[in-house]
Amino acid sequence: MKAVGVIVEYNPFHNGHAFHLAEAKKTSGAEIAIAAMSGNFLQRGEPALVSKWTRTEMALAAGVDIVFEIPYQYATQQAEIFANGGVSLLIAAGCDSICFGSEDGNIEAFEETYSFMKKNDGFFQQKVNDHIQKGVSYPRALSLAFTDLFPEDTLVDLTKPNNILGFQYLKAAKKQNPMLNMFTVARKNAAYHDENFSSETIASATSIRKVLFSENQQFDQIQPYLPSSTLELLKEYQLKYGEFHHWDLYWPFLKFKLLQTSPEELRNINEIEEGIENRLLSQVIGADSFTDFINRLKTKRYTRTRLQRVCLNLLTNAKKEEMAVIDDAVPYLRLLGMTDKGREYLNKQKKHFNIPLISKLSSYKGKEIQLDIRSANIYQYGLTKSKPELNHEYKKTPILLTKKGTDQ
Template sequence: MKIVGLITEYNPFHNGHLYHIKTAKKLTDADYVVVVMSGNFLQRGTPAIIDKYSRTRMALASGADLVIELPCAYSTSSAEFFASGSVALLSQMGCIDYLCFGSECGDTEILKKIAFILADEPLTFKELLKKYLKEGLSFPIGRKKALLDYMADTTMTKEELEPILSEPNNILAIEYIKALIKQNSKIIPLAIKRVVSGYHDSLIKDKICSATAIRTAFQTSGLNSFREQVPSYVFDILSEAYNRTFPIYPNDFSSLLKYRLLLQNSKPFQAYWDVSESLANTITRMLSQFKNYEDFANLLKSKQYTFTRINRSLIHILLNLEADTIHQFIEHNYALYIRILGFRKSSTPLLTAIKANSGIPIISKLADAKNHLTQLGLLMLEQDILASDIYNTIVIDKFDFSIPNEFQQQIVIFE
């Protein structure tokens, strides 16, 4: 039995994701596809446009055999921790053979060379990085410049390296491989070249386009604007959910975020994951100018902090994700349980293999979780339940549509 793992968000699922699943399965000759998917909050520090169970249905209908939830502690984190948490989940299953991921360059070997440098952190590279950070550059830009200086003319020229180190899917791919290295995982990485569109492309140009382009098209022109860019069954799921549970946007959380920020006296902002002392001071100083979620994030943006970093910091405050707690998760090897969101009925041999080889508990019923998890594992699960409760509160408030809570929600089973 061969099993390939994918790390995803599906916000929403589109033709490019379908291509990814089919190509990963073909290249690896895999019998089963396991998807690790972000829950209701994503790596850019934003809510998913549609809930995790709807996106699970999309994935299973598209050929995935099992969908596992990536805890919000990692799904809302930087590329490094997003990748580390995802890779740990796949590795702990004990039976995943390959990790397939999209990248702009599609060159697994060059991505591995870069990942080994970041994993080993040679002294010269560390000194270069320290120099650029002292100049006030953000961490992503400082690290890119340090890598360019360190690798130039030994591996590739700066002109060849620069685009590889600038593209978002290449950056994530490098973090996936770095996580595999640092966790001493036996999973084999395999890059698939991204086709047609870029991650940040905001315009629909072909039948395969970015999720960003689909969300932009929807906001400006409605559902029918991207009918050809998603599989028909995905379009049906989105149509069925329209004005019931979809769409959800960051500004829908404005009042809740403002309330959380006004509680600053109960806990300093820097206690939350990704919030530095200087950013905490800026939040306090700018709080009186808060109008809505996105406007406030733009107010906080600076040379030191990217818009995505700001969004992640705000979402961590909203979801009560404290830095000390997440550091404990990391110290305990990231993955504390495997939570199933959905599976195909035909995937029984896959589930049997995971149960036989998994190094951590498998959660299919929340009511049974306390019997299988450590105190730290229960804390991680409670964070995910809170995140879902907050997301569902916004859905109910926006659409006046009743939805089941996490204890009532059934696992998605695809016939």
């Protein structure tokens, strides 16, 4: 059975994702779609709107056959590490191909850009360092350095968010398995960060979340942009827990953590470097919300995303040694859910997997997974309108979506 892989967050799953998924199967000719999906916390240093289990249900209901969790130490890091983790996972799961969304939508352009960047890597890295020395952020330095190369019109524009991620997927695939088939699908209508609806059926996840977090929340406003299964799961989640996850739920815990931690201790936390620990401690006392805190911290050098990842690592106590990535290879396949077809694939393929397949958490003793467990407990503890479900990870088994419905 041929399998195509997608690297996703589904925060939440919407019609644009459904289009990408359908095109991934069609373009690759695969019978199985496997999603490498971020867990409860995301690459931009944010809590997911709803839990990884609910997002798994959304994915399975919409056509994904298997969902694996990208481990925390990959899912919450900068683009290159995130991409390496996602690609490594899909290779380990036996995927023949990977399909990603991009603003460009032309895989030949990505291939040409990869060759161009490889040829000019020395000059590019020097330019990146030059721009960082001038006080700009790392992502901005990358963008400026790319422009300094005077790229031809036939190359991918690496100043756009999905093109940047797509390029990192291709780069990771070239390094880990050059035989892997890579495909890309152009994003339709809505841009990655669009906060407003500009199409009748396609909207960005950002604009959908904006409605869900607004004071006058109206599910009717987002209905045209979501599969019916996603809409129902969002309603069920809000009914059960009383709220969706966002950073302000975790702000009291983050502030407490900072108020009782020394600069020396902070330096052990992942991504805390260059003296940023002193800025964190000086700004936290006067801040009255998470948004206020980030606005106080933000400079040309430190982007909102970078600062959110720093705060997330503080919240979860993710230390540098825990977040260190070895050989770009994920250490396990954590199964979150599958369809009947996905279960059939796993039964045939799992004997070929070269890393452990985890369906029951208690059966895996590797210390690497402790970050996933800890972050899952913290994620649940942030809910203020319902009782936190601690040790939730040990109680959950992979979701099985059959023709008769969902079995957990």
